[in-house]
Amino acid sequence: MNIKLRLTLMNFLQFFVWGAWLITIANYWFGTKQWDGTQFGLVFGTMGIASLFMPTLTGIIADRWVNAERLYGILHVLYGCVLFYLPQVTTPTDFIYIMLLAMCFYMPTIALSNSISYTSLKNDSEADVVKDFPPIRVWGTVGFIVAMWVTNLSGNKASEYQFYIAGIAAILLGIYSFTLPKCKPQHLKSEKASFMESIGLEAFKLFGSYKMALFFIFSMFLGGALQLTNAYGDVFLDEFKRVPEYADSFVVKYSTIIMSISQISETLFILAIPFFLKKFGIKKVMLISMFAWVFRFGLFAFGNPTDGLWMIILSCIVYGMAFDFFNISGSLFVETSTNSKIRSSAQGLFMMMTNGFGAVLGSFTSGWAIDKYFTHDGQRDWHNIWISFAVYAFIVAIAFAVLFKHEHNPKDVENIAH
Template sequence: MSIKNRLTMMSFLQFFVWGAWLITIGTYCFNAKGWTGAQFGAIFSTLGLSSLFMPAITGIIADKWLNAEKLYGILHIFYGIILLYVPKVNDPDTLYYVIFGAMICYMPTISLSNSIAYTILKNNKFDVVKVFPPIRVWGTVGFIVAMWITNIFSSPTPPQIVKELGLSVGNTLSGFTGSPIYANQFYIAAVMAIVLGIYSFTLPKCPPQKTISNESSFIEQLGLTAFKLFGSYKMALFFIFSMFLGGALQLTNMYGDTFLNDFAKIPEYKNSFVVEYSTIIMSISQISETLFILAIPFFLKRFGIKQVMLFSMIAWVLRFGLFAYGDPAGGLWMIILSCIVYGMAFDFFNISGSLFVETTTDPKIRSSAQGLFMMMTNGFGAYLGSKISGYVIDNYYTQGDVKDWHNIWLSFTIYSLIIAIAFAIMFKHKHDPKALENITH
């Protein structure tokens, strides 16, 4: 198998083992377990919490002591083993620590997979800028395939899993026939994670580069020198807005599939395609991602970084607003369109934000600045978005086991609209096509 094909397989599996459960764990917690929004919010917040420190720690380990591909494999094997235990947990407080352990293992592998790919491609004289993007796209494909497999093969529930969940054999969870809320999602992810972990040991060696000296301060080793960028008003604003947008991203990951599944509680929608194949519907969002990535160079050249980031924020307003008024019948087009605009909402800010950091920071701290950008979005933003949204939904939009999804999505819409307006007014950045020319071509 060629180097590019081997890395493509790694990228595919990297996001397959996440996509198998990330979008559907909310439905599992709410409908299979009957837990509250606050309990689920705490569980989901472990993604952000682990992102605050694990990528930096594993980066140091791979840089100084252990081959990156070996560390990557070890982390995925432990991740898979932990996921195998998830279906046996019936207490939300226990599951918090179990998922936290899984995220401690998984979240740093995202950046490690990129580093491994870069190293192997460079060592084999490939043009990284040209070759890597098509490899990375297969990661999104892996995420989509995992969602489809989870949706299709999680029902009917095997008797053994039904028994473990305390349900009567022959019944589906909460009456949601065909919905991807079964424990199978964790088994699928676990098995493939262990396979990926073993596979990674067959990849070309990526030995420590030892770019961090023993004399470096602890702050420098953790890549925290970029925090001095908060001394700049413009950069501080950018990172704060990054945190707010990171919170918005978690809202759709957390509640999108649960929202579609809950239409089963309305008799006229109970047997609709949206309820039966909610995860497949949600996968349109990831398909949209791959398409909008291709449009980014045009938009950046035509409108500039600030406008592209603003387009992303407007897309978040549409994402939530369309969900608020969509339904499986006459409003199905709104649900579909919401999934389509997700590609713009997600890609435009993440990529344009990364380019903003690349073109406005000192090369000496550029890597640290990129790490800070990810920390604010996937770390602080994800953590706060998960915790706060769970509390708000429990206390203001839930009666018994019924959630007021219309007003939940409207509140998220207003949140996104306020961010977009504030960003348009407060964030000043002049479009400089020359600054982007060497990056986007």
């Protein structure tokens, strides 16, 4: 099978196994289990905690000792097994601990999938990473969308079967990954290796560069914004059912379908990344992403299922730009700024800042703020919640524009392919 098709299938399943439950888990928590909302932020916090160390650790292992595709497969099989156990949990505290274990296996696979894709494409003489990776990665978004639709249309957006759907797909992906091209460790032992090199932590030297350190810090802040929309987007739409005039609306019945517009939008913006990166450079692309987050949250603040439906839909469309121009472009930027010896661990470091520290920042802080300031008599004040998130994104954008210094050179992007 053509390498591009093989990587396409890998990316499809990579995000299918996440999308089957990520957007709908709030309905399972609040609806089916009726657990306390104060602990719900911890569910998304598990992704952050796992990402603080697992992507970097597995990246080091893949750079030094184990083929990336083999490590990737093992992690997905273990992730699938934990998902099968998750519905058996009966208390919110135990649920959080088991979810943390699942995330320790899943979160590093995102960085590993990027590393496998980049390595495989670079080893293919006919491939161009900048041109070929976005169309491959877009199928990851398609997989996420398909999983959301399967969960919603099968009537499982509040049931435990969402975890079974994801678990089956994860185990299949784990088995399939052993058939992928070999991605052998690139770091060879040297007699003159420094202590940092000998223990596999040389990727952390990237923090010694002002530009890279600042990039990683702002990646953390944007990672926080991503967790805000993942954690609360679907439950926000679902809670319109408490308003009589909106109770029977399409938005309430098929909230996950509406949210999937965000992922459909991703498929379009991913394909635009090569043009925007070459034309404008990483700083302007990241700025576009940050202001897109402002509009994402602001439109949610004023939208509703009837005369404000267009704002909800536009917010979902803007999400594609907000997510892709940060996440995918950021991954490509890291690729241009590192050498092959630390490629996997550098991608893991990027994951650590976005889905690690960023997720912890977004999940814990938002959960605390919403319960303390925006929840009254059990009702969440969604208008002011989304306004506060929009203000947060705006402050981050202005700070990035002032502090991050980067001169765009189109050749830097072209060099990824070589």
